Amino acid sequence: MIPFMGSIIQNEQIADRIYRIVIENTTINEKNQKQMIPKPGQFYYIRVNDTTDPLLRRPISIQDFDGKRNHIKMLYRTEGIGTTQISQKKIGEKLDVLGPLGNGFTIEDAEENGSVLLLGGGIGIPPLYYLKKELVAKKVQVTTLLGYQTLSDSFLIDEFKALGETRVASMDGSIGIKGTVLQLISELEKWDTFYAVGPTGMLKAIQQKWGDTAINGYVSLEERMGCGVGACYGCIVKVDPSIDKKGYKKVCSDGPVFSFREVIL
């Protein structure tokens, strides 16, 4: 997780306010690859420019990694000053990137032929792609449920479909069924494990739905970050004290992925 200057290979709009950026990390070598090759669910902490405005880095999840070319793919939505400025960067420009940071999704316990459910809402969807790829490579059965606001801000659907079953919902019904990603869950199906990324409301609903069942599940959280490495205590999430007696964890260094049972949302 040394910071490096990545070369921008691609940076283009793929949907309403959604951009894909690909950067090449030429610093990966045999020695550091254990640290430098990203795991699904980890994130990069990106410096917007070399001035002090904006001051802080921006966390963006890994969407996919091309290990042959050391290409890091990320999808981001323009929200404010930071993501807008990143969207204006041109191919060939350098990007100051710190990472991969955080702990990714636990996939060690996903068994061959086991069944897994992925639930993604909006800009929470990208990290699920890299996860799905890894799970499929492990021969896990993966069903993906994706929720968008509307057709024009939807993305990655074909790519997910190419990797296995994928169902889609949108709030206005312009693509897939009308409704939230939760309405895509069929009560007839059963899964060993789920992985969910999306707005807090969605994650809360999932906690409620499955809290009393035996299902195993993980959620990836977002919080405003300072250091990104565990030092500033800015990105705290409360955890069930019966699971961790400290009563809190750090999203940046203990997460961003947590067992869905431990966090208090």
Add this chain to the structure above:
Amino acid sequence: MIPFMGSIIQNEQIADRIYRIVIENTTINEKNQKQMIPKPGQFYYIRVNDTTDPLLRRPISIQDFDGKRNHIKMLYRTEGIGTTQISQKKIGEKLDVLGPLGNGFTIEDAEENGSVLLLGGGIGIPPLYYLKKELVAKKVQVTTLLGYQTLSDSFLIDEFKALGETRVASMDGSIGIKGTVLQLISELEKWDTFYAVGPTGMLKAIQQKWGDTAINGYVSLEERMGCGVGACYGCIVKVDPSIDKKGYKKVCSDGPVFSFREVIL
């Protein structure tokens, strides 16, 4: 003097820490040309980037203007954060420019066949080039004295020579005579008017030398600027109260060029 986004046509190093930047101003039209076509001695007020760091614009003098292509040429020396960042800009990038600002050199009283002396020290030299061009076009006899630190930070010498007599000095003698620009003045020659741009020490020495003579002369001054347009009173220079009873003038809007007799350096 409306702000405009100029296209960078050229931005390259021409000597130690000295860069030439050429920008195209496509906003000049028949209506605004009186305001928008620069006069020698005027300056542009350049926004370094679109963040708030650095916050203030940077004043840079016009070195030459190509009226056919509306190309503005400036030379600048990298001093700190602002000029360094400007030096990193690439061809085709846009530059936010306000100007031309200030009052240029008074050349109305320079007569055909009259004789004029230009004195330039270091990074004060560039504006004299555009001035010399205009004076030569008016058929004025122009002698130019240029002072540098050393050979490697010298620039524009051939261009000045192409326009008429030019003598050079450097502090270490690596180019021209060894010494300051003042030592290039021959007591045998006489001039109607001089124009001087350079460090305050040089301008003070000139004031002393010619203060008690009948010579007509102008100096161009530098001062840290806020607004650049006369509103903030940041860039004050003291003036002889017997010449202007207010006792001060603003470098940005009353200058940067002043009669050498009126200012108290």
Add this chain to the structure above:
Amino acid sequence: MSHRLQVKFGDITLKNPIMPASGCFGFGRDYAKFYDLSQLGAVVVKATTLEERIGNPTPRLAETPSGMLNAIGLQNPGVEAVINEEIPWLTQFDVPIIVNVAGSMTEDYIEVAERISAVKDVAMIELNISCPNVKQGGIAFGTDKKVAHELTKAVKKASQVPVYVKLSPNVTDIVEMAEAVAEAGADGLSMINTLLGMRFDLRTRKPILANQTGGLSGPAIKPVALRMIYEVSKRVALPIIGMGGITTAEDVAEFFLAGASAVAVGTANFVDPYVMPKIIQDLERVLDEMGVKSITELTGKGWS
């Protein structure tokens, strides 16, 4: 023209809440070359003192991250010249005129207030008890609540127009200061003036400013301004003209949420001479995005 941006201060109606911050706009002449000043909600002129002031030696300015320091030292032509030359010139525009009044002694303040407020076209006085860049008076009036109280009372008595008191942020307890001037009869508050700051030049090894210290303005101080306006507006029932680092229409909305009823734009004019007309134009979009009909609805909506 829509009235969504209209704000009222007692009898005075501003067509929009955007005005220049005193000292950052001279007497309007320089920016009148860029646009018609009638577009503005009001014009606030440079600090005016009894006698002409020549100000501090240069360098008077230094840059800081997202900010700048100034130590102008209240340079101005004196109340006589302001009344005879500046105000009459400004009356060509359809815009209320606010005069920032400064002094070294209570008597000076009183005399300037008397004379300026008697001028027909002056809508309001902004009482500057917070200038950090003069040896006498200035900030001293703004950091002692008793002194501020007495001065406000005296100026209020002398003035024929509403008196807004411009507070200094360089205090331990801004609410206490606001309460002190409120009790003295202030009609409103302007906040904040600059924070005291300093820079050094590594080459000369001396302070960059000839005056050593100066006033910090610009985006860097925005969070401090918002906090002070928030604290004061919750406790003191006076309208507030908010300022400190405002650069965009979004910033204006933030100041309203904190508790401001109008705002002033200072340093940002130096970066973009058209910033105020731009903000005025952008404000309608921001109100749309926030689903607000009139900007007055936003004042203090951020209180919790």
Add this chain to the structure above:
Amino acid sequence: MSHRLQVKFGDITLKNPIMPASGCFGFGRDYAKFYDLSQLGAVVVKATTLEERIGNPTPRLAETPSGMLNAIGLQNPGVEAVINEEIPWLTQFDVPIIVNVAGSMTEDYIEVAERISAVKDVAMIELNISCPNVKQGGIAFGTDKKVAHELTKAVKKASQVPVYVKLSPNVTDIVEMAEAVAEAGADGLSMINTLLGMRFDLRTRKPILANQTGGLSGPAIKPVALRMIYEVSKRVALPIIGMGGITTAEDVAEFFLAGASAVAVGTANFVDPYVMPKIIQDLERVLDEMGVKSITELTGKGWS
């Protein structure tokens, strides 16, 4: 290795004047993954209180132009855990350990100071009387000179190691505060802590921070820090650890000119985890450029 960067505080010698600012470096574990902490002049750990503290609700951070706001609320595992788990871990590095001590009541401060200063490897206490983000204590101790004086005196009596008092910039007269703690026996000063600030979210219309207000840090506050260090160092004969927005070796030189004898780097660590080793490396070049043999020569050279 050259001794150009070496600085002394009484008996304690630092190999260079660069240390992390409290609260911006945890207990060192996170940055130890990036580099060997023995490179640093000292390590200053997070504020330590008597009991464990869970801190404020989130959001705890907000960004501002060239700065950031935090309202962590002194989250820390309590003095017991710090003594048993954190300090022993830090002793693997060849670096003096400075513990930032905080509390809500004088008794808490005294007990923490007693226990922490008895730990063999603790070189110094930094007495935090300036945390703006806790309901009780914190900043209250740092804005009243009598309270600050009494607390310093009590902690000084309880402590077996030198006590540096960390001052709050949110005061009218910083010199008065510095004098008060100097008279109480402080061995040195740390300045400055954060400025109180605030931001609003236009979407929710509420303060961004759950705690509403927070402490402003980063380059934005650098000119305020320099001014306060300048004022205090000219008047109070105590060594000063300077901080507030330091990002480069040039910034360090500026703080020395203002009057600092060492510096702490806070927010800049978040932007670049390697910033402190980089500054240490760059400092030699800056000293060369300034024609200075030892950095100690620069302290207060900017006074005029």
